[in-house]
Amino acid sequence: YEVHGIDVSHHQSRIIWDSVAAQEIHFAFVKASEGVSLNDSLYCFNWDEMKRVGIRRGAYHFFRPSFPAEEQVENFAFQVEMAYGDLPPVLDVEVLDGASKIQLITGVRTWLYLAEIQYGAKPILYTNLKFYNRYLAGHFDEYPIWIARYNSREPRLACGRDWQFWQYGNEGKVNGIAGDVDFNVFNGSLSELESLCMAPPMILSQR
Template sequence: MVPPFLFLLLSFMADKKPRTTTTRRKPASRPTAPVARRGKKKSKERIMPAWLRTILAVCIIAVFSAGFYWFFIRPYAYRWKPCAGQKGYGVCMPCDYEVHGIDISHYQGSIDWVQLTSNKASKFPIHFVFMKATEGGDHGDDTFPFNFDQARRYGFIRGAYHFFSPKTDPNKQADFFIRTVQLTTGDLPPVLDVETIGKSTPHDLKIAVKTWLDRVEAHYGVKPILYTSYKFKSRFLNDSVFNTYPYWIAHYYVDSVKYEGPWHFWQHTDVGNVPGIKEEVDLNVFNGTLEDLRALTLQK
């Protein structure tokens, strides 16, 4: 590190011009035209006024601030709103529904089912658990077999879902789900999770989704549940044929469901904190009574 006094001395010497005893003369051979041209060039250069730089800086900051709010704050603003109702599992709960549940996959890691069962006696008891079983044509969730057995063992109404891949043959996906999931009396109907269109056209996606639904319904003898966000459904699955299936709507950080059609399940948040599960988990409600939920399950 340079001592302060030395730093000042060096600065002083650098700023001070050297003294000369002779007068510098302009070389006779040096042309005068370039000097004139340089003078003209300098005269054409314009310096942006300070007030204009300030306005541009303010505009840039405003644009970036608006973009940050729109993409990173606005979608989650509901998290910081004062809870008008009651809090449960770390979030503001929809209090108009009596039947609550969760959906899980390998992302939730190892689950303490004994501790999870204690939530049945809480203010918002958990009655049903959906579990990811399969994805695409050959990817199974490693935690599904164990969790599916534990859910039945500890008295939860259980369900299984398949994550749909638009690029994979729908019959292959349906057969993979059927081989993986053995539903029995008291289980919820199979669920098709559709969240992406990939490179398919909306027309092709509708055909593929309907193919999966038909194949699975023929095997289990019950109409599958269709899971997707209300925006995705309105944009890509806006055919009346899909309104005949029980609908599980994904709609986060809102006070109520904005979808105008009928629905059965509402996934209202993905940041729930449930005793027995270390990771954040999706929370759901059923649009009906516990008896209505049991009536929706497989009866044979």
């Protein structure tokens, strides 16, 4: 895989993004929000810095199935203003929080639908391989998928579909980041990654 990236949150403390950008890091996802009211304390810093140093950036929301999906989209949208060239919004789904499978799928579908309207791009769905195969396989095939599987063998999804991003390790070392960081690859070329990024609006010629 030729296209590599990381994902971060306040757990990585304050990152020296100039040092990160000097390495083969093609993209980075940063935590923005969680549930209906939680926000990542370093989101604004990370978001602005990624833009400044020229790393393709994306933002994710940690989904809490026991809270209304509509309010969770509002929480994310209040934080995250996206620009052309940014990666689509990401929904991180990895806990049930006591919700049923039907409640989970309904909530996830609502969040993805509303976020697509909000940003004009199909969101990316993040989850781990076991959670995907147990609860989400066969649903959401129209959305790009980002799968966590800490293994040297690439993930195989129960429904047979391809993955777009693979989080293959959580003990990565990167200059500019104290402690461990998650490592990811994109299943494609750099130009394919760029085509996944948010496009400028179509300007129709006036006749």
